Amino acid sequence: MSENTIAQTLERIAESLVFCEPNDMTALADLHTGFTAIGDWGQETGQEVVARAAKSTAGIIETVILEESKDPKRSLETVSEVVAALQGLIRDGRDAAEVTFPGGLGIGAPETGASAEAPQSPGGQPTGRITHPTTLPAHIDTAIFADFLSRQGSVLEEFEELALTIEKRPDDATNIDALRRVLHSVKGESAMLGLGDVERSCHIAEDAVSSGATPPVDALLALKDWLAHSFASYSGMEASPGPVETVIERLQAGAQPEALRQSPPAPEQLPASKPLEGDLGLMGDFVAEAREHLEAADVNLLTLETDPKNEEAINAVFRAFHTIKGVAGFLALDDIKSCAHEAENLLDKVRKGELDLVGPVVDVTFDAVDALKRLIGHVADALGSGNDLQGEPSLPALVAAIQAAASGDLSSVASRTPAVAPHPGKRLGEILVETGAASKDSVSEALEAQRHPAPKKRIGDILVEESRVSRSQVQAAVEVSQQPGPPHKVGEVLVAMGSVSPSDVGEALEAQENPESPRLGELLVRSGQAAARDVALALRSQSAAPAQAGQAVQVKESVKVDADRLDRLLDTIGELVIAESMVCQSEELQDGITPQLSRQLGQLDKITRELQEMGTSLRMVPVRTTFQKMARLVRDLAKKSGKQVEFVMTGEDTELDKTVVDKISDPLVHMVRNSVDHGLESTTDERVAAGKPATGRVELRAFHKGGAIYIEIEDDGRGLNRDAIVAKGIERGLIRDADQLTDREIYNLVFEPGFSTAKKITDVSGRGVGMDVVKRNIESLRGQIEITSHPGQGSRFSIRLPLTLAIIDGMVVRAGRERYIIPTLSIIRSIRPAAGDITTVVKRGEMLRLQEKLIPLFRLNRLYDIADAMSDPTEAVVVVVEDEGHQVGIVLDELLGQQQIVIKPLGELMRGIPGVSGGAVMPDGSVGLILDVGGLVRLANAEVSETVAGNN
Amino acid sequence: MQDLATEARNTAASAALDTLAGKYLTFELDNEVYGLGILKVQEIIGMMNVTRVPKTPDYVRGVINLRGKVIPVIDLRLKFGMSAEQDTERTCIIVVQIAHAGSVLTTGLIVDQVSEVLNINADQIEAPPAFGSSLDTDFIMAMGKVGQKVIMLLNADKILGSGELALASQLAQ
Numbered sequence A: 001m002s003e004n005t006i007a008q009t010l011e012r013i014a015e016s017l018v019f020c021e022p023n024d025m026t027a028l029a030d031l032h033t034g035f036t037a038i039g040d041w042g043q044e045t046g047q048e049v050v051a052r053a054a055k056s057t058a059g060i061i062e063t064v065i066l067e068e069s070k071d072p073k074r075s076l077e078t079v080s081e082v083v084a085a086l087q088g089l090i091r092d093g094r095d096a097a098e099v100t101f102p103g104g105l106g107i108g109a110p111e112t113g114a115s116a117e118a119p120q121s122p123g124g125q126p127t128g129r130i131t132h133p134t135t136l137p138a139h140i141d142t143a144i145f146a147d148f149l150s151r152q153g154s155v156l157e158e159f160e161e162l163a164l165t166i167e168k169r170p171d172d173a174t175n176i177d178a179l180r181r182v183l184h185s186v187k188g189e190s191a192m193l194g195l196g197d198v199e200r201s202c203h204i205a206e207d208a209v210s211s212g213a214t215p216p217v218d219a220l221l222a223l224k225d226w227l228a229h230s231f232a233s234y235s236g237m238e239a240s241p242g243p244v245e246t247v248i249e250r251l252q253a254g255a256q257p258e259a260l261r262q263s264p265p266a267p268e269q270l271p272a273s274k275p276l277e278g279d280l281g282l283m284g285d286f287v288a289e290a291r292e293h294l295e296a297a298d299v300n301l302l303t304l305e306t307d308p309k310n311e312e313a314i315n316a317v318f319r320a321f322h323t324i325k326g327v328a329g330f331l332a333l334d335d336i337k338s339c340a341h342e343a344e345n346l347l348d349k350v351r352k353g354e355l356d357l358v359g360p361v362v363d364v365t366f367d368a369v370d371a372l373k374r375l376i377g378h379v380a381d382a383l384g385s386g387n388d389l390q391g392e393p394s395l396p397a398l399v400a401a402i403q404a405a406a407s408g409d410l411s412s413v414a415s416r417t418p419a420v421a422p423h424p425g426k427r428l429g430e431i432l433v434e435t436g437a438a439s440k441d442s443v444s445e446a447l448e449a450q451r452h453p454a455p456k457k458r459i460g461d462i463l464v465e466e467s468r469v470s471r472s473q474v475q476a477a478v479e480v481s482q483q484p485g486p487p488h489k490v491g492e493v494l495v496a497m498g499s500v501s502p503s504d505v506g507e508a509l510e511a512q513e514n515p516e517s518p519r520l521g522e523l524l525v526r527s528g529q530a531a532a533r534d535v536a537l538a539l540r541s542q543s544a545a546p547a548q549a550g551q552a553v554q555v556k557e558s559v560k561v562d563a564d565r566l567d568r569l570l571d572t573i574g575e576l577v578i579a580e581s582m583v584c585q586s587e588e589l590q591d592g593i594t595p596q597l598s599r600q601l602g603q604l605d606k607i608t609r610e611l612q613e614m615g616t617s618l619r620m621v622p623v624r625t626t627f628q629k630m631a632r633l634v635r636d637l638a639k640k641s642g643k644q645v646e647f648v649m650t651g652e653d654t655e656l657d658k659t660v661v662d663k664i665s666d667p668l669v670h671m672v673r674n675s676v677d678h679g680l681e682s683t684t685d686e687r688v689a690a691g692k693p694a695t696g697r698v699e700l701r702a703f704h705k706g707g708a709i710y711i712e713i714e715d716d717g718r719g720l721n722r723d724a725i726v727a728k729g730i731e732r733g734l735i736r737d738a739d740q741l742t743d744r745e746i747y748n749l750v751f752e753p754g755f756s757t758a759k760k761i762t763d764v765s766g767r768g769v770g771m772d773v774v775k776r777n778i779e780s781l782r783g784q785i786e787i788t789s790h791p792g793q794g795s796r797f798s799i800r801l802p803l804t805l806a807i808i809d810g811m812v813v814r815a816g817r818e819r820y821i822i823p824t825l826s827i828i829r830s831i832r833p834a835a836g837d838i839t840t841v842v843k844r845g846e847m848l849r850l851q852e853k854l855i856p857l858f859r860l861n862r863l864y865d866i867a868d869a870m871s872d873p874t875e876a877v878v879v880v881v882e883d884e885g886h887q888v889g890i891v892l893d894e895l896l897g898q899q900q901i902v903i904k905p906l907g908e909l910m911r912g913i914p915g916v917s918g919g920a921v922m923p924d925g926s927v928g929l930i931l932d933v934g935g936l937v938r939l940a941n942a943e944v945s946e947t948v949a950g951n952n
Numbered sequence B: 001m002q003d004l005a006t007e008a009r010n011t012a013a014s015a016a017l018d019t020l021a022g023k024y025l026t027f028e029l030d031n032e033v034y035g036l037g038i039l040k041v042q043e044i045i046g047m048m049n050v051t052r053v054p055k056t057p058d059y060v061r062g063v064i065n066l067r068g069k070v071i072p073v074i075d076l077r078l079k080f081g082m083s084a085e086q087d088t089e090r091t092c093i094i095v096v097q098i099a100h101a102g103s104v105l106t107t108g109l110i111v112d113q114v115s116e117v118l119n120i121n122a123d124q125i126e127a128p129p130a131f132g133s134s135l136d137t138d139f140i141m142a143m144g145k146v147g148q149k150v151i152m153l154l155n156a157d158k159i160l161g162s163g164e165l166a167l168a169s170q171l172a173q
Helices: A004-018 A025-044 A048-065 A072-090 A111-117 A140-170 A174-194 A196-210 A217-234 A246-261 A280-306 A311-330 A334-351 A359-385 A394-408 A427-436 A440-451 A461-464 A472-480 A492-496 A502-513 A518-527 A532-544 A546-554 A561-584 A587-591 A595-616 A624-641 A656-679 A684-687 A722-731 A745-753 A759-764 A771-780 A932-950 B002-014 B162-170
Strands: A620-622 A646-650 A655-657 A696-705 A708-715 A785-788 A793-803 A808-814 A819-824 A827-831 A836-839 A845-850 A853-859 A875-881 A886-892 A893-906 A916-921 A927-931 B022-029 B032-039 B041-046 B062-067 B069-075 B092-100 B101-110 B113-120 B138-145 B149-154
Touching: A004 A025, A004 A072, A004 A502, A025 A048, A048 A072, A048 B022, A140 A174, A140 A217, A140 A624, A174 A196, A174 A280, A196 A217, A217 A246, A217 A624, A246 A502, A280 A311, A280 A359, A334 A359, A334 A394, A334 A771, A427 B062, A427 B092, A472 A492, A472 B022, A518 A684, A532 A886, A532 A927, A561 A595, A561 A893, A587 B113, A595 A656, A620 A624, A624 A646, A624 A696, A655 A656, A655 A771, A656 A708, A696 A759, A708 A819, A722 A745, A745 A785, A771 A785, A808 A875, A808 A886, A808 A927, A845 A886, A853 A932, A853 B032, A886 A932, A927 B062, B022 B101, B032 B113, B062 B101, B062 B162, B092 B113, B113 B138, B113 B149
Parallel strands: A646 A696, A819 A927, A853 A886, B032 B149, B069 B101
Antiparallel strands: A620 A655, A696 A708, A708 A793, A785 A793, A808 A819, A808 A893, A827 A875, A836 A845, A845 A853, A875 A886, A893 A916, A916 A927, B022 B032, B022 B113, B041 B092, B062 B069, B092 B101, B138 B149
16 A cells, blocks of 8 residues: 555545535445545554544545435535545645645644654655655656656557668658657656656667667667666566666667767767757757747737737747746756746736736737747757857847836837838728729729638738738738727738738738638748748748648547546446347337337437447557567567568558457467568578578458458468478377368367477477467457468468457357357357267267267256256257367257347456356346357366266 | 555454444344445345356355346355245345455345344444354454344455355366
């Protein structure tokens, strides 16, 4: 019981309190248990305050449960106050004296218990610090850390994928860039979380990748593995990984040769004159980030022009400055920091309503944004060229102006505003004609376009994007247009100011009306390069980033959901489906059904099915991740064995139930390893001699076929050695001779337990290391595996998996008064045997003659002690099922019919009942048991051998 | 968290008997009155169709479908070594939540009839009598005396003592 669990308990209590009604007994009971636990913990760890608070609260909850509380609502409120106080104590690590408990609990800071405890453990706080299995720095918020860890899985996958792609196509800079970004963000985040080793190794890897040399893929993959281990160990799932130094050495060694040819690696390679200090990687990141923030600030300032009270926009601008200030301070970029700081102060006043964001104040803010952009541009230049960081001469004046504006002294600020000659009361057309800038036609055209109701993008934005005007000009124009008198269009004013030609305005208006490319424009405004002098930059970014822009808007929104919650949802949907079918099939309803009711029931049925389908799809994930692992495996194996292997994957996007995807990984590893290690010829000469290309080929495929999903592994190697397998099979007594056996039966021998372990056969045919495990794993997923092989041409392992694990096709059977379900997949046929077909083998039970074969018969009623079942097999039904290649007959009373069965676990207590794999809710609401054929056969054999042993 | 709860409960059991004071759901088995701490009880349902599960001890009546969840049902009469009786109209299933190996199991207990919820004070509670080592009476926490009645207060977590859980793991092998 660590504080961690207690903190979690509290968190859960807090959550459930929100929804807790005084009459919700289950929830209340949960709360009670939670508080009792916390109380006991408090007592054990000597935290009197916690103990007493929790116990009294448990008492309160009890009164609510027992309906003794006068005001249950109020009681629950008190409970949540206690929770808040306890969270303060335990999670946030506050001192007992700082936390106020609600009255009536007998807990105040000066109480004896608390004060007696306080001197012994100063502040009473071993609390607040959450201990982790490994070296997690103490100050970290666990929530942030957990979030970080949960994201790293996919990050590392991307890492690996990129590394492998780079190896294939080392010249493609986009992958290298992407990899650098991945490394960079891991580095940044781990730096924030204080994970020194991770940060350091990623930093070095980043250097290695950025050095321009061919990235050391081996070392990078080693780093990826190390990171995976260390993240796993942080999540408490693994022991600590090895020391990071080995990885770092490899990375450095990998980067070395190229680096020697060019220039020494960073940081030494930087020119001595470079005044930029600190982490250059972070710096680059900062530049990109700050630009984004400033762009956002620009956009929001424009919004504020027309709507000065827009709180959201004010906050957004404030945040931009705030963030920039923070990071700049951290990176010791003092100019940027001070400028952002002043601007932040100004905006803070606006936020608090002490200042209105109008006129000169807006100008000053714009100036600040522009200045920051320049400053950041300098940083970027310095980063890129290695030159000195340029200063910004106008900065002191600007800072003074911002300070003045913040203090409410607008006069000094106003002078900075560009003078605009107002044209009150004049229409655009008049002004245009006056200035001779445009023809009447073009003006009216522009006006027409602007009246168009289509996307309401502001004309100013468009003009700025198209680098026709600077942002401050637009802003001035907006100001003018807001002056008293008939309203002006911004475009009109701009034209009037002479900042822009009317034809440009016309174009802009057309663009405004044109719905085709609104997104690109938006991006440009957001990319805010629009601030006048940076227009060129905007165009550059426009040409550089269109693809990104497209992607950015197409990204699907997704919500991360707790897996437990998802399972609960699926359970509930399952219940709904059952309840629905119970209603629809109820006899009462069938008797008096009206056409209308029938229609409505049909509708209900349709909706339920849809819901069920949607629910099932929620659990589906693409096999990509697993396949990706195989790509890595093939690469490593090929390196190790010195073979040339081309690995091809298809259908990575095929979706499978998450459980299946998780479980299929192990068998795939076995099979892929077999294909590379043993399937492919050991030398290229051997391949060439056989008339095959020197490079071996291993293919991994996933696809849908006939209501199932297939995963296939195919190689173009030697193929299985049929003769060797037959020889081994005979040697082991598994078969007598090969004459009557099909290829399939022979190949299936490799799945026999222990078959593969014999050195001889592995040397010859190579197949079968752990193949029995593979088969077992796949069968536990209710899948099947088949081998096809052609000598000298290669072999193919084909795995057939059900679409989902939650539903199976089952045959409902009856024995006595009990009903069982046999998965349809394992049923071969069912017959009613004639008396002559059944022979009794001494002490070995009954055998059934079926098409010249003898198969053992098992009576379900005997195995399961079922009363009233048919005892004469000739009056009963024999269901022939296949288990691991052997056919057996199960004697039952009757087949009741086939249906789709939703599998339910039988729960902890009923786990491991022989021959029963799970339960299912039947249409009448009762539970049916699903038979597991393999288990049944094992049970029967065990009983037979017992009897034999007993008889002997 | 669950460990914690279990431990908390165990401590509670061994602590002074007056911590046992509180509300109990009382029920009858073979004309004896038993009590279960009210906080352990999730709900009481009428007798329903129970599916027998083969290869389980006789006191495991089987499994039922409780609103889509399959839960095991224990015949308490058989579990406590009493004779089996026909179910009557008053036969009930008490659904309890018991702690086991770090998780909470929902389990049904079949009883002859459910009586009432009683508030049992500390002064009405006595330690369970020693039955000698031959009887496994771990699951009796204490005896409550209310009026003329003697109520055996049960520890729900221990009703399904080591026996069942051993069974499950034994079968799994």
